[in-house]
Amino acid sequence: MTKAELRRNYKRKRSLLSEAQISLFNAGILNQLLQFDWNGNHYVHTFLPIVGQNExxxxxxxxxxxxxxxxxxxxxxxxxxxxxSMKHFLLADNVVLEENVWGIVEPVDGETVAETLLDVVLVPLLVVDKAGNRIGYGKGFYDRFLAKCRSDCQKIGVSLFEPVEKIDDVDPLDVPLDMVITPYSAIPFSR
Structure with a gap:
């Protein structure tokens, strides 16, 4: 399937999830993330969820x-x-967060962090394929961001759904993931 088809299908699938399903999936994702040994990582980037999109x-x-x-x-x-583009900030206790035009909660200001300092980036997505190619909302923010990270930075997708077989129209500028976390598994992608 194409990105547009998959984006439409998985946005719909996510919108149809019940609160109980979302709660169960979130517990599974947290359990998968807690199984990692995070020692040795100094800077971990995460997204803040768009609640209205069931992220x-x-x-x-x-x-x-x-x-x-x-x-x-x-x-x-x-x-x-x-x-x-994206500008990155330490999530300190005193950082003020506001919702942007897309419903994403973001820092207003704070101490900035260069992409080259990041050890791990947890990446939002709608769906990913078995080669690590992800589909987000189609604006390209994360691909531009991930392209600036160090080559050894771990790019880990976080998905409510298991990977699909293949995305038919992967772009050369798309940055593939190293791994995806789902409610039921942690799946590495080989390069």
Whole structure:
């Protein structure tokens, strides 16, 4: 299937999930993330969920990381609409968060973090294929961002659904993931 077809199908699938299903899926994703050994990582970037889009709840992961890995710096982004880039900030207790035009909660300001410092990026998506190619909302923000990260930065997708076989129209500028976390598994992609 094409990106447009998959995007439409998985947005619909996600919108039809009940609160009970979303809660169960979020618990499974958190369980998968907690099985990782996060030692040795200094900067972990995560997305903040768009609740209205039933995105995975990353707040529980943030809370657990702060408790069990207090030396890890949690980093979140703000979308720069003028050039479709992202600016990254430490998620400190005093950071003010506001909702943008797409319903994404973002930092207003704070201490900036360069992409080259990131050890892990947890990436939102609608669906991913078995080669690690992801489909987001189609604006290209994450592909531009991930292209600036170090080659050893782990790019880990977080998905409510298992991977599909293949995305038919992968673009050369699409940045593939190293792994995807689903409610039931952690699936590495070979390169």
């Amino acid at each position: 995975p709840d990353m707040w529980s992961f943030i809370t657990n990381t702060r408790i069990y890995y207090p030396d890890i710096h949690i980093v979140v982004s703000r979308s720069e609409l003028k050039d479709r």
